[in-house]
Amino acid sequence: MNNSDLESYLLSLDKDLVLREKSDRVSITVPSEKLLQVMTQLRHDRALTFDMLSAHTAIDWSNENKLELIYQLYSSEHHHRIMVGVYLNREAPVTFSLCSLWQIAEWQEREVFDMFGVRYQNHPDLRRILLEDEWQGHPLLKDYKDDFMLERPW
Amino acid sequence: MGITMNQLLPKSLEAIPGGPALLTSLDSLINWARSNSLWPLTFGTSCCAIEVMMAAGASHHDLARFGAEVARPSPRQADLLVVAGTIVKRMAPRLKVLYEQMAEPKYVIATGACAISGGPFIYESYATVRGVHEVIPVDVYVPGCPPRPEAFFYGLLALQRLIREGETIRKPGERKKPVLAALPPGITLEQIRSELIANLENKAVVNRYE
Numbered sequence: 001m002n003n004s005d006l007e008s009y010l011l012s013l014d015k016d017l018v019l020r021e022k023s024d025r026v027s028i029t030v031p032s033e034k035l036l037q038v039m040t041q042l043r044h045d046r047a048l049t050f051d052m053l054s055a056h057t058a059i060d061w062s063n064e065n066k067l068e069l070i071y072q073l074y075s076s077e078h079h080h081r082i083m084v085g086v087y088l089n090r091e092a093p094v095t096f097s098l099c100s101l102w103q104i105a106e107w108q109e110r111e112v113f114d115m116f117g118v119r120y121q122n123h124p125d126l127r128r129i130l131l132e133d134e135w136q137g138h139p140l141l142k143d144y145k146d147d148f149m150l151e152r153p154w
Numbered sequence: 155m156g157i158t159m160n161q162l163l164p165k166s167l168e169a170i171p172g173g174p175a176l177l178t179s180l181d182s183l184i185n186w187a188r189s190n191s192l193w194p195l196t197f198g199t200s201c202c203a204i205e206v207m208m209a210a211g212a213s214h215h216d217l218a219r220f221g222a223e224v225a226r227p228s229p230r231q232a233d234l235l236v237v238a239g240t241i242v243k244r245m246a247p248r249l250k251v252l253y254e255q256m257a258e259p260k261y262v263i264a265t266g267a268c269a270i271s272g273g274p275f276i277y278e279s280y281a282t283v284r285g286v287h288e289v290i291p292v293d294v295y296v297p298g299c300p301p302r303p304e305a306f307f308y309g310l311l312a313l314q315r316l317i318r319e320g321e322t323i324r325k326p327g328e329r330k331k332p333v334l335a336a337l338p339p340g341i342t343l344e345q346i347r348s349e350l351i352a353n354l355e356n357k358a359v360v361n362r363y364e
Binding site (some may be wrong): 108130131143148149152 | 243244275276278279280
């Protein structure tokens with residue numbers, strides 16, 4: 001499916017999906033409570049078959065008090081791509097784990113938990129993956145501070 | 155096998171008239187050999203490794219002219235640790251282990267802004283070690299971000315000069331003050347090459363650069 005076909009097909013599936021800015025791939029925003037449902041459809045719909053989660057990360061929009069999760073998906077069968085964004089509450093970011101759909105999501109979600117502190121429900125092994133186990137805080141949040149860091153002098 | 159071990163060497167190491175002179179020349183001979191056979195450890199953590207290990211070792215710049223081309227994958231066989239890249243807090247203990255595994259005499263060159271001071275990551279970083287000297291002692295600093303291969307050669311020449319003048323045989327583990335080997339502004343690759351040729355010829359090293 002090319003990008004415009006993919007966009008119209010997705011909008012016919014679910015009216016709550018919001019198309020984002022034009023890019024080399026289709027990008028959509030999903031309401032956080034519908035994430036698991038939409039992702040299951042993206043994974044198992046025969047016309048979509050997004051069978052590869054190529055990247056998962058987060059963006060800290062601290063001035064809007066929002067945390068955005070980004071999922072990059074690819075279909076090795078149809079060779080199309082999509083970017084899925086989800087906005088979470090920044091104070092208590094909780095979402096569903098996608099380990100049941102893509103097994104690699106286990107490590108990618110561990111990294112986002114490590115760096116941004118997002119809690120994933122139903123994750124089999126949610127602990128830090130890059131930093132030490134006894135590390136306090138989540139360093140990629142904009143307001144992170146610790147004793148080791150040097151303040152910028154300007 | 156053609157080597158005759160007579161009593162000359164042990165006798166001349168005694169403190170007898172003429173002894174100190176022989177000892178001194180032995181020192182310079184060993185230092186000369188060491189300075190021309192620096193075997194670097196293959197240890198690159200970021201972009202400096204592309205310049206220092208790949209570009210400097212490849213055929214255009216040809217690190218082999220200095221006797222430093224035998225990059226060793228094992229610290230047991232290496233005696234030059236080129237810290238080429240950013241060292242983070244998780245990497246620092248591993249770097250220290252690698253350094254301690256190397257046999258004496260061992261030398262350390264810190265290349266690039268990250269290994270010298272933390273470089274672009276010095277402020278507001280939760281992970282970057284601010285200078286590799288916080289982990290291991292450094293002999294020569296080569297500034298640059300990353301340094302060009304000729305800047306690295308300039309640092310290598312500084313280290314070789316340091317070893318030739320050094321006293322590492324007498325006091326293993328003891329180090330001279332670290333040297334900042336910054337490439338002077340306006341110097342060209344041709345000037346470095348001609349200095350190298352003169353240097354190699356003066357020290358009677360046979361592999362002349364053509």
